[in-house]
Amino acid sequence: MTDRDRNILGMPTDQGGDVTKAPDDAECIATINYAITSSTNGEWETLTIPFEYKTSSTPEKINIIFAATDYFDRTKIVADNYLCIDNVKYVYYHSLSDIKLNGTTIDGFNENRTEYTVKGNMADYKNALDCTTKSANSTKEVNWNEANNVATITVKGNDYDVNPSSKTVYTIKFDGTVGINGITTSTTTANGAIYDLSGRQLKTMQKGINIVRGKDGKMIKVMK
Secondary structure, eight states, rough: TTHHHHHHOOOOOOSSSSSSOOOOOOOOOOOOOOOOOSOOOTOOHHHHHHEEESSSOOSSSOOOOEEEETTTTTGGOOOOOOOOOOOOOOOOOEEEHHHHHEEOOTTTTTTTOOOOESSSSGGTTTTTTEEEESSSTOOEEEETTTTTEEEEEEOOOOOTTOOTTTTEEEEEEEEEEOOOOOOOOOOOOOOEEETTSSEEESOOOSSSSEEEEEESSSSSEOOO
């Protein structure tokens, strides 16, 4: 019973004897156990069913079973129950499931939306950008274009080497400093109130650019 589905999935069974692994480091990388619960009344329906990944290892093989009834419970087989399957394909995701700036999801985020505008200078966010790929096996690359104040995030699907179209590029444009005007580059020691770029007063300096009132009353820009 090599590659028996019940054993691979860790389900109980009273047949087949002891379960062994060959090689010893064999592992189940991902699973799908999807149930269709209603009839399509004879009409075709398109389904996208995601794998539940357990590791990011590269698979050597895959078992796929389609059944018109509960495959693991033969007592549920009934007459005149049909399942027609066509055009089965793997979908390698090349998108993001989240983009965060300073721990907060970017305004208006949608995995299918690829262009965003953020108030503030790009330099303030270089250490505050966090993006998550939809697939654990896709890759991402972040590039910062200081000349244009734009950051790009390129996401490539696991099949990119053989399918160059398996790629999505997200663009974030930063529209410059906002909130407080008249900032100077005074070198006077700063020991007054602290503000962020939106004009909100802070208790302590945060990462990025802080606006501080100096001893002479002038506002200065301080990078932390």
